[in-house]
Amino acid sequence: MTWLPNKSASIPQASGDWAATQAAYDFWSSPHVKASSIIQAHQTSTLNRIKAEAVVIAPQDTTELNFTHHPSKKGMERIWFNVYVGILIVG
Structure with a gap:
């Protein structure tokens, strides 16, 4: 499953089949998945990429x-x- 080619696609459109769609919904509804953890990981990764560049x-x-x-x-x-x-x- 990849969402990069069409960033505006819905989850079913981006997933391509029912199993991948269900997996995406299961992921987002899991009590173990916290939005704050995803955001924190994104922020850390972004800061690391920024530090490696001369101009941003x-x-x-x-x-x-x-x-x-x-x-x-x-x-x-x-x-x-x-x-x-x-x-x-x-x-």
């Missing part, structure tokens, strides 16, 4: 970088209801 860009809002008219740019996602090609930065 930290956007404070959702920003779209539209590269639709720059065909030399490869590997861009479809953004804004699949109308444009570019990068969606969520801060």
Whole structure:
């Protein structure tokens, strides 16, 4: 199961099959899974990545970088209801 290709997919869409969907729901409903632990792990990982960089860009809002008219740019996602090609930065 991977949620990276379509970050806006629902859990069933991202999971791909019923077993993976049920596993995701079981994970989130488990009494052993605490949101604070997930957030703490994310914060620690983010801080470690930041410390390794000379410059860090930290956007404070959702920003779209539209590269639709720059065909030399490869590997861009479809953004804004699949109308444009570019990068969606969520801060």
